[in-house]
Amino acid sequence: MKPVINVGLLGFGTIGTGVVKLLQNNGNLIERRLGAKLQLKRIADLDITTDRGVQVDPALLTTDAAQVLDAPDIDLVIELIGGYEPARSFVLRAIGNGKHIVTANKALLALHGEEIFAAAAKNGVEVMFEAAVGGGIPIISSIKENLCANNFHNIFGILNGTCNYILTRMTNEGLDFAEVLKAAQDAGYAEADPTFDIEGVDTAHKLALLISLCFGTKVPFDQVYTEGISKVSSLDIQYARQFGFQIKLLAISKLTNGAIEARVHPTMIPEHYPLADVAGAFNAVRVTGDFVGPVMLYGLGAGMEATASAVVGDCIALARNINSGTSPRTPGMAYQPEAIETLPIKSMDEVVSQYYMRFTTVDQPGVLAKISGVLGAHQISIASMVQPESHDVGSVPIVIMTHVSQEKNVRAALAEVDQLDVVLEPTHLIRIENDLD
Amino acid sequence: MKPVINVGLLGFGTIGTGVVKLLQNNGNLIERRLGAKLQLKRIADLDITTDRGVQVDPALLTTDAAQVLDAPDIDLVIELIGGYEPARSFVLRAIGNGKHIVTANKALLALHGEEIFAAAAKNGVEVMFEAAVGGGIPIISSIKENLCANNFHNIFGILNGTCNYILTRMTNEGLDFAEVLKAAQDAGYAEADPTFDIEGVDTAHKLALLISLCFGTKVPFDQVYTEGISKVSSLDIQYARQFGFQIKLLAISKLTNGAIEARVHPTMIPEHYPLADVAGAFNAVRVTGDFVGPVMLYGLGAGMEATASAVVGDCIALARNINSGTSPRTPGMAYQPEAIETLPIKSMDEVVSQYYMRFTTVDQPGVLAKISGVLGAHQISIASMVQPESHDVGSVPIVIMTHVSQEKNVRAALAEVDQLDVVLEPTHLIRIENDLD
Numbered sequence: 001m002k003p004v005i006n007v008g009l010l011g012f013g014t015i016g017t018g019v020v021k022l023l024q025n026n027g028n029l030i031e032r033r034l035g036a037k038l039q040l041k042r043i044a045d046l047d048i049t050t051d052r053g054v055q056v057d058p059a060l061l062t063t064d065a066a067q068v069l070d071a072p073d074i075d076l077v078i079e080l081i082g083g084y085e086p087a088r089s090f091v092l093r094a095i096g097n098g099k100h101i102v103t104a105n106k107a108l109l110a111l112h113g114e115e116i117f118a119a120a121a122k123n124g125v126e127v128m129f130e131a132a133v134g135g136g137i138p139i140i141s142s143i144k145e146n147l148c149a150n151n152f153h154n155i156f157g158i159l160n161g162t163c164n165y166i167l168t169r170m171t172n173e174g175l176d177f178a179e180v181l182k183a184a185q186d187a188g189y190a191e192a193d194p195t196f197d198i199e200g201v202d203t204a205h206k207l208a209l210l211i212s213l214c215f216g217t218k219v220p221f222d223q224v225y226t227e228g229i230s231k232v233s234s235l236d237i238q239y240a241r242q243f244g245f246q247i248k249l250l251a252i253s254k255l256t257n258g259a260i261e262a263r264v265h266p267t268m269i270p271e272h273y274p275l276a277d278v279a280g281a282f283n284a285v286r287v288t289g290d291f292v293g294p295v296m297l298y299g300l301g302a303g304m305e306a307t308a309s310a311v312v313g314d315c316i317a318l319a320r321n322i323n324s325g326t327s328p329r330t331p332g333m334a335y336q337p338e339a340i341e342t343l344p345i346k347s348m349d350e351v352v353s354q355y356y357m358r359f360t361t362v363d364q365p366g367v368l369a370k371i372s373g374v375l376g377a378h379q380i381s382i383a384s385m386v387q388p389e390s391h392d393v394g395s396v397p398i399v400i401m402t403h404v405s406q407e408k409n410v411r412a413a414l415a416e417v418d419q420l421d422v423v424l425e426p427t428h429l430i431r432i433e434n435d436l437d
Numbered sequence: 438m439k440p441v442i443n444v445g446l447l448g449f450g451t452i453g454t455g456v457v458k459l460l461q462n463n464g465n466l467i468e469r470r471l472g473a474k475l476q477l478k479r480i481a482d483l484d485i486t487t488d489r490g491v492q493v494d495p496a497l498l499t500t501d502a503a504q505v506l507d508a509p510d511i512d513l514v515i516e517l518i519g520g521y522e523p524a525r526s527f528v529l530r531a532i533g534n535g536k537h538i539v540t541a542n543k544a545l546l547a548l549h550g551e552e553i554f555a556a557a558a559k560n561g562v563e564v565m566f567e568a569a570v571g572g573g574i575p576i577i578s579s580i581k582e583n584l585c586a587n588n589f590h591n592i593f594g595i596l597n598g599t600c601n602y603i604l605t606r607m608t609n610e611g612l613d614f615a616e617v618l619k620a621a622q623d624a625g626y627a628e629a630d631p632t633f634d635i636e637g638v639d640t641a642h643k644l645a646l647l648i649s650l651c652f653g654t655k656v657p658f659d660q661v662y663t664e665g666i667s668k669v670s671s672l673d674i675q676y677a678r679q680f681g682f683q684i685k686l687l688a689i690s691k692l693t694n695g696a697i698e699a700r701v702h703p704t705m706i707p708e709h710y711p712l713a714d715v716a717g718a719f720n721a722v723r724v725t726g727d728f729v730g731p732v733m734l735y736g737l738g739a740g741m742e743a744t745a746s747a748v749v750g751d752c753i754a755l756a757r758n759i760n761s762g763t764s765p766r767t768p769g770m771a772y773q774p775e776a777i778e779t780l781p782i783k784s785m786d787e788v789v790s791q792y793y794m795r796f797t798t799v800d801q802p803g804v805l806a807k808i809s810g811v812l813g814a815h816q817i818s819i820a821s822m823v824q825p826e827s828h829d830v831g832s833v834p835i836v837i838m839t840h841v842s843q844e845k846n847v848r849a850a851l852a853e854v855d856q857l858d859v860v861l862e863p864t865h866l867i868r869i870e871n872d873l874d
Contacts, residue, residue: 001764022728026586032653032776033585035768130583136729138575138583145582146567146575146750148470149463216469274714274735291459292573292746295736298711299729309729313583325762331472339469 002075004037005319008068008099010090011080012045012061015104015131017052018308019078024054026312034316036323044068069093076100076318078311079108088112095119095127100322102314104131104307106205110221113212117332126321126328128314133206134159136306137299138313139285143213144334150289152214156433157251159206161281161302162197163229165189167237167247167266168279176234189281199228200249200264207251211262214287215255216335217343219262225348227265236358236430239399240268242386243356246276247430259344261351268356268432274298275436286436294437349408354383354432359398359417360424363390367422368398374420378413380405395424401432439512441474442756445505445536447527448517449482449498452541452568454489455745456515461491463749471753473760481505506530513537513755515748516545525549532556532564537759539751541568541744543642547658550649554769563758563765565751570643571596573743574736575750576722580650581771587726589651593870594688596643598718598739599634600666602626604674604684604703605716613671626718636665637686637701644688648699651724652692653772654780656699662785664702673795673867676836677705679823680793683713684867696781698788705793705869711735712873723873731874786845791820791869796835796854797861800827804859805835811857815850817842832861838869 007023009016023030023040031037040060048061062068068077069090077094079101081087087108091101096119103109109116109129120127130140134157143152158164162184169180181198184190196202208221229249240247245268254261269276274296278284283301288294300306321329331337361367372382381403390396402410414427444460446453460467460477468474477497485498499505505514506527514531516538518524524545528538533556540546546553546566557564567577571594580589595601599621606617618635621627633639645658666686677684682705691698706713711733715721720738725731737743758766768774798804809819818840827833839847851864 018728022586026588026728029588030586033768033772035773136584136726137732138579141583142575142579145754146578146747147573148753149459149467149746149749151463151466272714272716274711277709277711277714279709289573289746291455291463291742291749293737293740293743295574295734297732297734299732303730305728306730309586309726310583312586312728316585317582320766321761324758324764324766329757329761331470335470336472 001323002036004039005076005322006039006041006074007315008041008071008074008077009043009080010065010068010077011082012043012048012052013080014304015307015311016043016045016080017054018304019080019311020054020056022305022308022312030316034319036319038312038315038319041074042068042071065090070097074099075322076102076315078315079103079105084108084111091116092119095123095125098123098125100125100318101127102311102318103127103129104311106132106209110205110208113333117337120332121328121337124328126318126330127332128317130314131307131310133209134283134285134297135299135301135303136309137283137285137297137301138310139297140213142297143287144330147287147289147292147295148334150292153255153288153290155207155210155214155251155253156275156286156436157203157207157210158248158275158278158284159203159251159301160197160249161283162190162194163203163249164278164282165280166198167229167232167249170232170234171237171246174234177230177232198230200226203249203251203264207253207262207264210285211253211260213334215260215343216339217260217341219260219345223262223345225263225265229266231428232266233428235397236356236428239358239388240356243384243401244271245269245432246271248275248278250433252433259346261346263348263351266430268430270434273436288437351407352404353407354404354434355402355410356430356432357400357402357414358428360395361398362422362424363394363396364422370420370422371398371417374416375413378409380409380413438760439473441476442513442759443476443478443511444752445478445508445511445514446480446517447502447505447514448519449480449485449489450517451741452744452748453480453482453517454491455741456517456748457491457493459742459745459749467753471756473756475749475752475756478511479505479508502527507534511536512759513539513752515752516540516542521545521548528553529556532560532562535560535562537562537755538564539748539755540564540566541748543569543646547642547645550770554774557769558765558774561764563755563767564769565754567751568744568747570646571720571722571734572736572738572740573746574720574722574734574738575747576734577650579734580724581767584724584726584729584732585771587729590692590725590727592644592647592651592688592690593712593723593873594640594644594647595685595712595715595721596640596688596738597634597686598720599627599631600640600686601715601719602717603635604666604669604686607669607671608674608683611671614667614669635667637663640686640688640701644690644699644701647722648690648697650771652697652780653776654697654778656697656782660699660782662700662702666703668865669703670865672834673865676795676825677793680821680838681708682706682869683708685712685715687870689870696783698783700785700788703867705867707871710873725874788844789841790844791841791871792839792847793867793869794837794839794851795865797832798835799859799861800831800833801859807857807859808835808854811853812850815846817846817850
C-alpha cells in the first residue's frame with residue numbers, strides 16, 4: 001500500500017496546466033477519497049519558462065523527458081504532448097520501465113494503440129485514456145466498466161465542441177456558417193485553421209475509438225465516412241426546424257448482422273431528443289446496450305479543466321490499482337486482446353437512412369414531377385415535400401424528406417437530378433436519424 | 438487469477454430474473470471482456486417453483502440461504518431480496534465469510550450502510566450498489582471513479598420512473614393527475630399502492646445516497662424535504678409551458694458554505710435544458726464538479742433488464758478486483774471511512790429559489806394589489822404575472838413567477854395570502870430552477 005503515488009507529467013500545455021491546477025487545488029479531497037496522495041514529481045516540457053498561470057516549484061520542471069520516463073520513483077506518467085512522436089516513443093519507454101500511462105492522445109492510440117496496449121500488457125501496466133473522447137465525460141470508463149455486460153447496438157455522438165458551438169449559434173441566431181466560424185475563432189472555440197474540427201476529422205477519430213471499445217473490433221479511422229459542417233446553410237437549419245428537427249454533427253455507428261456502420265456527418269434529429277438539447281461546447285455520447293437500453297452521457301467535451309478532471313480521474317484509478325493489486329485490472333481496449341476481431345465495415349452505399357434533400361430549381365411547372373420521377377425510379381419514396389417561398393428571382397427551393405432509402409440509390413438519383421436542366425445547383429443532402437429507441 | 442468467479446444470488450424476483458437472463462445470454466461476451474467466467478452457482482429464494490420465464494438448472498435452486506452465504510466456493514453474493522431483514526443479516530453473514538456483495542437495496546444501505554461498509558472493510562471485501570440509484574445508469578460508478586477528482590457543487594436528479602412517466606403524459610396529453618395515475622397502474626408503471634413513488638419517498642432515498650457519495654457526509658433520509666407530485670395539476674403544467682418551463686419531480690442537493698440542501702419536489706425547469714427532455718420511464722442525474730463542470734447521465738431508471746445490467750456490471754468490477762488484487766479497491770461510499778463528515782443540512786426555511794405561485798381568487802378589482810402587497814411586505818419580488826382567462830364562474834386564476842426569494846418568506850407570505858377573503862383556495866406553489874450553469 002503506497003501512501004504516495006508519484007506522477008510524472010509530459011507536456012505542460014493547456015491540459016497539463018489544468019492537471020497541475022487540479023492536483024494542487026483538490027489534493028486533500030483526492031486523499032480523502034483515494035486514501036493516498038497523488039504527488040506530482042516532475043513536469044517535462046521543451047518550454048519551462050513561460051508562465052502558465054499556476055505556481056509550480058521550479059525544481060519539478062525539466063526539459064529532459066528522461067527525468068520522467070526513467071525516474072525509478074515515478075509510478076505513472078501522464079502523456080499530454082499530443083501527436084505521434086515523440087509521444088509514442090516516450091510512452092513505450094515509460095511502459096518498458098514499468099510505469100502506467102494516462103493519455104488524452106486519441107491520434108496516438110488510433111495509429112499505435114495495438115503496439116502500446118500489447119507493450120502494456122507485457123509489462124504488467126495499464127494505459128488509460130478517458131480524456132481522449134468527450135473531455136470530462138466519463139464515457140470510456142462507463143463503456144469499459146459498468147456497462148460492459150451489454151452487447152452494444154449503436155453509438156451516437158456529438159463529439160466536437162467547435163462544430164456544436166457553430167451549429168448551435170447558427171440555429172439560435174439564424175446566422176450563416178462563415179459568420180459564425182469567424183465568431184467562434186474570435187471567441188477561442190475554433191482554431192485559426194479549423195479544418196480538423198469543422199470537416200469532422202476530430203469526430204471521426206473519436207468515433208473510431210468508441211467503436212473499438214463498444215464492438216471489440218479494429219477500425220482504421222480512414223474507414224470512417226467523414227463529412228463536416230461547412231456546407232450546412234442557415235436555410236437547411238430553418239427547414240429542419242419547420243419539420244421539427246435540429247441539425248447536429250453526429251458520429252454514428254451501428255452494428256447490424258455482424259457488420260459495422262461508421263460515419264460522421266451533419267444529421268437532422270427530432271427536437272425532442274435529449275441529444276438535440278446538447279448545445280454550444282457541450283458534447284454527448286449515447287450508446288444502446290441490449291440490456292441497459294439507451295444511455296446518454298453529457299458534459300463539457302473540451303477545455304482545460306474538464307479534460308484535466310478526466311486525466312486525474314484516470315490517475316486515481318491507476319493509483320487504486322497500484323494500491324490494491326498486482327497486475328493490469330481492465331484491458332486497455334475493453335476486450336481481452338485475443339478477443340478483438342475485425343468486423344467488416346459497411347460501405348456508405350449500403351447504409352439506409354431517411355434523407356433531407358434541398359433542390360434549387362427553375363421557377364417552372366413540372367419541375368417537381370421531373371425530380372420525383374427520378375427519385376421514384378431509384379426506389380426513393382417521398383415522405384413529405386415543401387416548396388417554400390423563394391427569395392431569389394428565377395429560382396425556387398424544393399425540400400423533400402424521404403422515407404428510409406438506401407444511400408446507393410440516393411447518390412445515383414441525385415447524380416441524375418443534378419444533371420437535369422431544371423436544376424440550378426447541386427442538391428443539398430442531409431441524413432436524418434428519426435428512429436432512436 | 439481465477440478463470441471462474443462464482444456468484445450466488447439471493448432473491449429470484451424481477452431483477453434476479455434479469456440477472457439470470459443476462460448471465461446466460463451474454464456469458465461469452467462477458468468472458469471476452471473480463472477474461473474470466475462469471476458462473477452463477479446458486480440461487481436462493483423462498484419460492485423456487487414458480488416459472489420465471491428463464492431456463493434454470495434446478496440444481497442451482499435452493500430455499501436455504503445458507504447454501505449461498507456459507508458456501509466456500511462462492512466469491513460474491515448478489516442481494517436482491519430487498520427490505521431490511523433478512524437482507525441485512527444475510528449481507529453481514531456473507532461479508533463475515535469473506536464474500537463480496539452486490540446489491541440494489543438502497544433502503545438497506547440508507548439504514549444499515551455504515552455497519553455494512555465497516556464490516557466489509559474489516560473483512561477485506563467490497564460492497565457495490567450501482568443498481569440502487571438510476572437503474573442501469575452508471576452514475577454511482579462515475580461519481581466514485583472517474584469524476585472523483587472533483588468537488589461537487591450540486592446534484593439534480595429525475596430518479597423515479599413512475600413520477601416521470603405520469604408527468605410526461607400529463608404534459609404531452611393535457612390529462613389530469615388521477616387519470617394518468619390510473620393509466621400508469623394499468624400499464625405497470627405504477628404500483629397498486631403508489632404512495633412510495635408518487636409522494637417522492639423513493640426519490641428521497643436515492644438522493645440521500647447520492648449526497649453521501651458526492652459530498653462525503655451522512656444524510657438521514659428523513660432529513661430530505663420530500664414533496665410528491667399528487668398536487669401538480671394540468672393547469673400548472675399549461676402555465677409552465679406558457680412561461681417556457683416543464684415540470685419534473687426533481688431531487689435537488691446543493692453544497693454552499695459547507696451546508697447541504699436536500700430536497701425533492703415538483704420543479705419547473707426551462708424547456709431547453711437537457712433535463713427537460715428526460716421523458717417517460719427515463720431517469721437522469723446531473724452533477725456539477727468544480728473542474729469537470731456539469732455532467733448528466735441519462736438512461737432507464739428501472740426495469741428488469743436495465744437494472745440487471747448495473748448489477749452484473751458490479752459483478753464484473755468485483756471479478757476484476759478479485760483477479761487483480763488483494764484488498765478492497767474503492768471505498769463503498771466513495772470516501773475513506775475516516776474522512777466522512779456530518780455536514781449541516783439547511784432547513785427549508787433557508788432555501789432560496791424562484792417560485793411559481795397560482796392563486797385562485799374572486800373576480801374583483803384590487804385582488805392583485807392585495808396579493809402583491811403581501812408578497813412585497815415579505816421581500817418577495819415579482820418577475821412576471823399573468824391573469825389568464827378563467828373557466829370558472831366567479832373565480833380567476835393569477836399566476837406569479839417570483840425572483841429569487843427565501844423559502845421562509847414565501848411560506849410566511851402565502852400563509853397570509855391564503856387568509857385573505859379574496860383568495861378562494863390555498864395557493865399552489867412550485868419551485869423553479871432556472872440557473873443551472
